[in-house]
Amino acid sequence: MQLVRVLNYIIEKESLSKWLESLSQKSTLVVPVENETGATCFEEFNGQSLFLSGRTDFSAKKFFLPTNEKMFFFRKKTLSYGISPNFPKGRLIAFGVRACDTHALNALDHLFIKLLGDDCFYSARRKNSTIIALQCREACSSGFCASMGCSKPTGHDILLAERPSGFIAQAITENGQTLLSAEFFKKTQDPFPEPSLECSKGLSTSGIEENLYANFNHPIWKKEAERCLSCTSCTEACPTCYCYSSSDCFEFGSGDSSRSRERDSCQLLRFSEVAGQHIFRPSRESRLRQFVLHKLSYYKKHFGTHLCVGCGRCIDACPVKIDITEIANKIQGDAKK
Amino acid sequence: MPKKKRAGAGQKPIPKKKHSAAGKEIPMPKKKLKIGFFSLTCCEGCELAVLDLEERLLKALNYIEIADSRLLLEKPLSKKLDIAFVEGSVISKHDLDSLHSIRERSSFLVALGACATIAGIPGIRNSLPDYLQDKIKRNQIKPMKEKAFPISAFVKVDFLLQGCSINEEEFLTFLNRFLHGKTTRLEQIPVCFECKHRQNSCLLLKGIACLGPVTYAGCNALCPSENAQCIGCRGFTDDANFTALDSLFKEIGLSKEERHNLFTYFNQLPEELKEFAKENSGELPNQLKELAGENPKKKIDLEALK
Numbered sequence: 001m002q003l004v005r006v007l008n009y010i011i012e013k014e015s016l017s018k019w020l021e022s023l024s025q026k027s028t029l030v031v032p033v034e035n036e037t038g039a040t041c042f043e044e045f046n047g048q049s050l051f052l053s054g055r056t057d058f059s060a061k062k063f064f065l066p067t068n069e070k071m072f073f074f075r076k077k078t079l080s081y082g083i084s085p086n087f088p089k090g091r092l093i094a095f096g097v098r099a100c101d102t103h104a105l106n107a108l109d110h111l112f113i114k115l116l117g118d119d120c121f122y123s124a125r126r127k128n129s130t131i132i133a134l135q136c137r138e139a140c141s142s143g144f145c146a147s148m149g150c151s152k153p154t155g156h157d158i159l160l161a162e163r164p165s166g167f168i169a170q171a172i173t174e175n176g177q178t179l180l181s182a183e184f185f186k187k188t189q190d191p192f193p194e195p196s197l198e199c200s201k202g203l204s205t206s207g208i209e210e211n212l213y214a215n216f217n218h219p220i221w222k223k224e225a226e227r228c229l230s231c232t233s234c235t236e237a238c239p240t241c242y243c244y245s246s247s248d249c250f251e252f253g254s255g256d257s258s259r260s261r262e263r264d265s266c267q268l269l270r271f272s273e274v275a276g277q278h279i280f281r282p283s284r285e286s287r288l289r290q291f292v293l294h295k296l297s298y299y300k301k302h303f304g305t306h307l308c309v310g311c312g313r314c315i316d317a318c319p320v321k322i323d324i325t326e327i328a329n330k331i332q333g334d335a336k337k
Numbered sequence: 338m339p340k341k342k343r344a345g346a347g348q349k350p351i352p353k354k355k356h357s358a359a360g361k362e363i364p365m366p367k368k369k370l371k372i373g374f375f376s377l378t379c380c381e382g383c384e385l386a387v388l389d390l391e392e393r394l395l396k397a398l399n400y401i402e403i404a405d406s407r408l409l410l411e412k413p414l415s416k417k418l419d420i421a422f423v424e425g426s427v428i429s430k431h432d433l434d435s436l437h438s439i440r441e442r443s444s445f446l447v448a449l450g451a452c453a454t455i456a457g458i459p460g461i462r463n464s465l466p467d468y469l470q471d472k473i474k475r476n477q478i479k480p481m482k483e484k485a486f487p488i489s490a491f492v493k494v495d496f497l498l499q500g501c502s503i504n505e506e507e508f509l510t511f512l513n514r515f516l517h518g519k520t521t522r523l524e525q526i527p528v529c530f531e532c533k534h535r536q537n538s539c540l541l542l543k544g545i546a547c548l549g550p551v552t553y554a555g556c557n558a559l560c561p562s563e564n565a566q567c568i569g570c571r572g573f574t575d576d577a578n579f580t581a582l583d584s585l586f587k588e589i590g591l592s593k594e595e596r597h598n599l600f601t602y603f604n605q606l607p608e609e610l611k612e613f614a615k616e617n618s619g620e621l622p623n624q625l626k627e628l629a630g631e632n633p634k635k636k637i638d639l640e641a642l643k
């Protein structure tokens with residue numbers, strides 16, 4: 001439930017970890033951190049130091065859409081079947097989610113809850129989750145959220161903004177309000193800071209869905225695909241990529257079996273393979289084009305919104321620096337000539 | 338705590354009428370599958386990896402029988418085998434003779450590990466300079482071929498289990514599927530796919546050469562997860578874009594020699610495989626054609642390294 005009257009609160013820097021500690025006792029709390037390999041991502045809170053200085057390399061997507069999950073099973077001995085024993089239960093709180101990622105969750109909600117008629121695994125996690133958004137202080141180096149209309153958070157429960165002595169907080173929903181306990185938060189009259197983000201990258205989005213589609217055979221696809229390694233770094237870092245494949249697994253000799261689904265990517269050769277071993281997108285060019293067009297053309301044409309929130313992760317993750325904005329802007333530019 | 342009912346969750350009995358097979362045994366092979374392990378030139382690490390399965394291997398012994406293994410048995414228990422797992426490369430006449438006889442004895446032959454699938458470590462000698470080749474020849478203890486080759490160069494191989502050493506889970510999955518009458522296939526998925534799922538920071542972005550984008554996944558990105566470059570032990574995918582990766586290595590600052598060494602650490606260059614063909618029958622066996630990029634559907638092109 002949205003709150004009618006939004007109040008501002010403040011929490012001191014020193015109290016933050018105590019607050020998180022208290023949240024993590026009752027729920028699964030995930031927070032942005034830097035892992036051992038140096039990548040920034042979301043992990044379960046265990047008192048570790050947080051990464052709050054910018055957008056993470058990986059979003060919190062895997063907590064809503066695990067890379068691999070068992071869906072249902074058959075047991076031979078008891079002649080029974082059922083939905084996975086690991087069916088998601090319990091509350092998930094995601095702390096420090098940036099504006100772009102709240103829009104990405106929104107996009108996944110649209111697909112898994114609305115279009116797919118309530119995918120039970122996704123929706124069990126999502127409906128049982130609380131999003132604590134964190135306002136960006138500076139625009140990140142490769143993002144273009146402003147162009148995609150995603151620089152203000154949406155669908156979150158609490159909004160935080162950092163300031164020198166701590167954080168200023170706003171509960172947006174009742175659910176969020178219950179978490180702002182008086183033990184850590186004090187009411188304040190201070191206004192909530194308005195972000196003024198100047199993204200370094202931009203994308204001209206007017207008519208982009210039609211223009212990209214009309215330029216299906218633009219030479220840029222071939223040119224960029226020559227460099228592309230089909231490594232899937234772009235789709236696997238993207239917070240809105242949702243493709244999965246499913247596979248069956250047998251317990252050794254017992255006749256028990258289960259079906260699970262795991263992440264898939266349109267950059268893989270076998271992604272578009274159908275019975276008879278026909279592959280619809282054998283060329284790298286067609287796979288790269290699928291990525292860009294799915295994000296900036298097809299989805300908008302069919303469902304009214306873009307599937308890209310402008311987070312810039314695909315640009316940062318690409319080892320050969322293929323840039324979705326460069327491709328799209330080039331085609332937009334040529335279309336306007 | 339009172340149990341809450343959740344739509345769709347929990348166990349439901351299968352209605353007996355509709356499933357007449359309910360309660361009957363699922364047909365498993367009457368006799369146990371006879372399998373054998375064989376080692377050509379290698380360290381025998383892959384067979385050890387299988388033994389590492391410990392209790393799970395013992396459980397599997399309800400369905401399989403190890404009928405030949407130098408490591409485990411005093412003498413073979415059967416001549417005919419359902420599956421032969423062969424590790425190691427062919428580098429001597431002795432290796433070649435053993436390989437042919439193993440093939441004759443078995444219905445299904447699986448190449449086990451990097452040495453057998455892509456020539457792996459023994460294959461390093463293939464691209465050594467002449468003076469080192471001579472040194473090897475002077476010190477050899479048994480008659481050797483000039484080069485080491487994957488076993489697919491000589492006999493029909495039905496499946497590859499890759500890696501140095503193999504992934505035990507993959508071995509078990511293969512066996513399990515085989516028992517259920519299912520085939521397994523190589524998925525054209527690069528190591529990067531699994532590396533991203535482990536949320537590793539990318540070595541290539543830090544200026545460290547990594548073969549992840551061109552190498553078969555299945556190891557759960559073992560090396561990059563420990564901050565070490567992937568050196569291609571699981572073999573190159575059909576979908577590999579060598580030219581692009583090679584230019585990236587050049588940009589990172591690798592010399593021609595360094596690039597050559599990395600690409601040939603475990604794998605063989607197409608032209609070396611072609612040379613082999615010339616020395617022998619003049620024609621490349623089908624499975625080597627794929628390794629050598631001669632299959633028009635799967636372009637493997639190492640132009641830049643020539």
Ligand code: SF4
Pocket residue numbers: 227228229230231232233234235267288317318319320321322
């Ligand atoms: S990350 Fe770059 S190189 Fe890799 S598949 Fe995506 S566009 Fe291609």
Ligand code: SF4
Pocket residue numbers: 234237238239240241295307308309310311312313314315324
């Ligand atoms: S396509 Fe790229 S910029 Fe757009 S949401 Fe995905 S990762 Fe972010």
Ligand code: SF4
Pocket residue numbers: 235240241242243264265266267290291292294295
């Ligand atoms: S088709 Fe490709 S770009 Fe679209 S969601 Fe799937 S993986 Fe992502």
Ligand code: SF4
Pocket residue numbers: 231233319528529530532533537538539540541542547548549550558561567
């Ligand atoms: S570290 Fe290696 S395997 Fe991992 S994403 Fe980068 S190139 Fe791929």
Ligand code: SF4
Pocket residue numbers: 500501528552553556557558559560561566567568569570571572
């Ligand atoms: S990361 Fe590369 S070298 Fe390491 S085990 Fe996997 S395939 Fe082999």
